Amino acid sequence: MIQLFHVTKYYEGCLALSDISLRIDKGECVLLTGPSGAGKTSLLKLIFGAEHPDDGQILVQNRNIARLRRADVPYHRRTMGFVLQDFKLLPHRTVFENVALPLIIRGLSSFESRRKVIEALRAVGMEHKQTTLASVLSAGEQQRACIARAIVNSPIILLADEPTGNLDPQLTIEIAELFKAINARGTTVMMATHNRQVVEQLNGRVLRLDCGHLLSDQGASA
Amino acid sequence: MKRLWYFIREAYISLRTHQASTVIGIITTAFTLTSFGTFLLLYHNVHNLIGRVQTNIQIIVYPKDSIEPQKLQDLKKAIQTESAIDSVTLISKKDATKDFTHQFPDEAYLLDGLGKNPFPASLVLNLAHTIPSTDVVSNLVNRLQQNPNIDRVRYNRDWIERLTLIITYLEIGALIVGGVLALASITIIANTVQLAFYTRQEEIEILRLIGGTNLFISIPYLIEGAVIGGLGGGIALVFLRGGFEFFKHKTGTLSVIGGFSSVFEFFPFSLSLLLISGGILLGCIGTLTSMYGWMRFRL
Numbered sequence: 001m002i003q004l005f006h007v008t009k010y011y012e013g014c015l016a017l018s019d020i021s022l023r024i025d026k027g028e029c030v031l032l033t034g035p036s037g038a039g040k041t042s043l044l045k046l047i048f049g050a051e052h053p054d055d056g057q058i059l060v061q062n063r064n065i066a067r068l069r070r071a072d073v074p075y076h077r078r079t080m081g082f083v084l085q086d087f088k089l090l091p092h093r094t095v096f097e098n099v100a101l102p103l104i105i106r107g108l109s110s111f112e113s114r115r116k117v118i119e120a121l122r123a124v125g126m127e128h129k130q131t132t133l134a135s136v137l138s139a140g141e142q143q144r145a146c147i148a149r150a151i152v153n154s155p156i157i158l159l160a161d162e163p164t165g166n167l168d169p170q171l172t173i174e175i176a177e178l179f180k181a182i183n184a185r186g187t188t189v190m191m192a193t194h195n196r197q198v199v200e201q202l203n204g205r206v207l208r209l210d211c212g213h214l215l216s217d218q219g220a221s222a
Numbered sequence: 223m224k225r226l227w228y229f230i231r232e233a234y235i236s237l238r239t240h241q242a243s244t245v246i247g248i249i250t251t252a253f254t255l256t257s258f259g260t261f262l263l264l265y266h267n268v269h270n271l272i273g274r275v276q277t278n279i280q281i282i283v284y285p286k287d288s289i290e291p292q293k294l295q296d297l298k299k300a301i302q303t304e305s306a307i308d309s310v311t312l313i314s315k316k317d318a319t320k321d322f323t324h325q326f327p328d329e330a331y332l333l334d335g336l337g338k339n340p341f342p343a344s345l346v347l348n349l350a351h352t353i354p355s356t357d358v359v360s361n362l363v364n365r366l367q368q369n370p371n372i373d374r375v376r377y378n379r380d381w382i383e384r385l386t387l388i389i390t391y392l393e394i395g396a397l398i399v400g401g402v403l404a405l406a407s408i409t410i411i412a413n414t415v416q417l418a419f420y421t422r423q424e425e426i427e428i429l430r431l432i433g434g435t436n437l438f439i440s441i442p443y444l445i446e447g448a449v450i451g452g453l454g455g456g457i458a459l460v461f462l463r464g465g466f467e468f469f470k471h472k473t474g475t476l477s478v479i480g481g482f483s484s485v486f487e488f489f490p491f492s493l494s495l496l497l498i499s500g501g502i503l504l505g506c507i508g509t510l511t512s513m514y515g516w517m518r519f520r521l
Contacts (some may be wrong), residue, residue, distance in 0.1 A: 073437070078433035088428050102432040104228050113224065149432065 001026045001157065001188055002047060003168070007056035008092040009042055009212075016042040018212040024190065026156070029183040029204030032192040038209040040192035047190070048082055049073045061156070076108060081150025084167035087142040089149075091135035095126060098134050099148045106153065120152040121145075124178055140171035147178055151187070158182060160191040162184050162197055176201040225438075232428070232442035236418050237449060242452060250352035252453025252461065254407040255501055258400045259462045259489075265392045267486050272385045281347040281363065281377035289343075289371050297371055298345055306358050311346040315339045342373070404504060411450055413507025416442050419512065436513075444509050451505020462497075463488060502520035 002024040007015040017039045024030050032040040045051045046058055049065055058065040061079065067074055089098050100119055103113040121127045124144040129137065137145060143163060150158055160179065164172040176198045183189040183204070193199065199206060208216040234485070237244050283301065294312070297472055302310050313321070318341035329401070359377070366375045416452040419426065429439050466488050489497070 074430070074433045074435040074438075076433075077431070080430055084431075088424070088431060090425055090428060103431070103435050104224055105429070105432060105438055107225055110224050 001028075001062060002190070003057075003059040004046075005057045005059075007046065007053045007058060009046060010054050011037075011042075015212045016168055017046070017053075017062075020212075020214050022207065022214065022217065024205075026188055027183070027186050028188055030188075031199050031202060031204050031206045032190065032209060033194055033199060034209035034215075035194065035218075037211070039131055039212040040162045040209055041086055041161050042212075043209070044161050044190065044192055047157075048159055049076045057124055072161045074105075078102070078153060078160060079155060081147075081153065081155040083143070083146050083150045083158070083160040083163045085162040085213065087139075087146045087166075089137075089142055090136040092133065094131050094133055095121065095137070095148075096130040098129075098145055099152050101155050102149060105184065116152050116154075117148075120148040123151065123181070124148045131134065139166055140174065143167060143171070143175055144178070147175070147182075151182060155187065157188045157190065160189070160193075162192055163193075164193065169197065172197060173201065228445055229441045229445055233312065233449065235443035236422065236442060236446050237516055238413070240418050240421065243414045243417050244446075246424045247411050247450040248309045248453045248457065250410040251407050251501055251504060252457035253405045254504075255325035255455050255458035255497060258396075258403045258500075259497055260465070261396050261399050262497075263462060263466060263489065265396050266489060268392055269389060270487065272389060279349055279377070281349070281359070281366075281375060282340045282372045283347060283366055283375050284346040285345065285371055286373045287342060293371055297369070301345060301347060301366070301453050304362055306350055306362050308348045310348075313344045313346060315341050315343045318342065318344065337370045349404075389486075404500075406507045407454075408450075408511060411447055411505050413514040414450065415447055416511045416512040418443065418446065440509070440513050443513060444506055447505035447509030449504045449505070451503065451508070452498055453501075454505075458501070459476025459494055 004020050004022050007017055007020045008015075020039075020043065024202075032043060036042055042051065046053055047060060047065065049068055053066050056066065060076070063076065065076065065113050083190060090101075095119055099117045103116055108116070117130070118127060121130055124147050126141065126144050126148055129141060129145070134142065134145060143166075147163070150160075158179070163179070164175050167175060179189055179191065180202055183202070189202075189204070191198070191202070206216070206218045207214060208218075283297075285297060289297070298310050298312055301307060316339070319333065319339055322341065323333070363375050363377060366372055426439055466486075470486055488494075
């Protein structure tokens, strides 16, 4: 599903990732851990096509991301969902409109869009909030809406960068549960987090990064 | 359909949100197109006027005095076949005398002392309504001058050449003025759209995050630019029409221009549409200029 071969990335001369090689199979739940500046976000960005590696190759569903043409990047992104720490919702749009956005981009019919949006909102327990403006949602609700938007396209890979970073412990448990449920349905989940509680709750494969180096790769615990 | 509705709604939201810059964009485009339109209107009317005057320009052919009547008729027929010529009128020596006595009755006595009719016969050639170029007319005159049955040919060559020169200058002027004004308009619309880009930067980032292509992100802004340009064009057209009617009303009573006032006309419908389309095009170019720089290096 996702393969990295000796990937190295620099930002203005500073090393962000150094010679990273790994393989992630379909349906895996991978947790990227490590301190701030370890390279977690950089790794996600490379897989997402937001950055190009300075060295090495990245294969996502047998497609070489390192050689992806600029025009093909949006189509690559449509195959995956991305959840961020700061939600990135359109504040003056309703929850429904926010979640429907990826479907509008894909050009789905109104009927099909509605069905998928309701399905995604139901999956995150936000069905009753579909007409609420994103700006009046609580942090937990905003993150749920963001997850609904990420899964509305039924992506095969779901990337998340510190999705619980802005949430209290109770909400963190709820959001982690959502990711667990999404992963249980067969979606590959790759999450950057330094929240021990989330790591334990998701019980996935843990990749530990530090200063751009992959320090350890531990499989799912029993 | 859902996408189209999305694009229109996004453009509407952007226009509504940035009311001040939208109004500035529309006013600037209207001003630019009014200035350009004034020049175009001037050109259009001078072109019309020249066309009318040019059709009244005549070439007068004087056949040799010794020409036989049949040959004169043949010459008339031959000239009539020329594409640059609309009509040929034969004025016989007798008609020429009659014209003279009619126009100058007090001087008619001068002819009494002359035994022979001093006036030559002539062929008066009217140019075709679709105005032939100077080259075509010169060519025809040269050919006529070489005809053994023709004594001389008279036509206002300078007059035709001057008119052609005026049209050429007007065309060049319209191009330069239009080009400069169009550039100004493009720059202002580009800035208006760029402002919208900056204020909606986060929204654009979100669209990129969820797989929006540059085209998908750009279309609402293109619509926005087109609306600003189109409205500017429409307002310019209203200003021009108002200004034109006012000018016509005021100059209709003036003796100097009054004679020409019936010749003045506003743009035909197609040219009016062209002005609005021009506004839309300026708007789109302005948007594209702004977007090109903005999106060029973003993944």
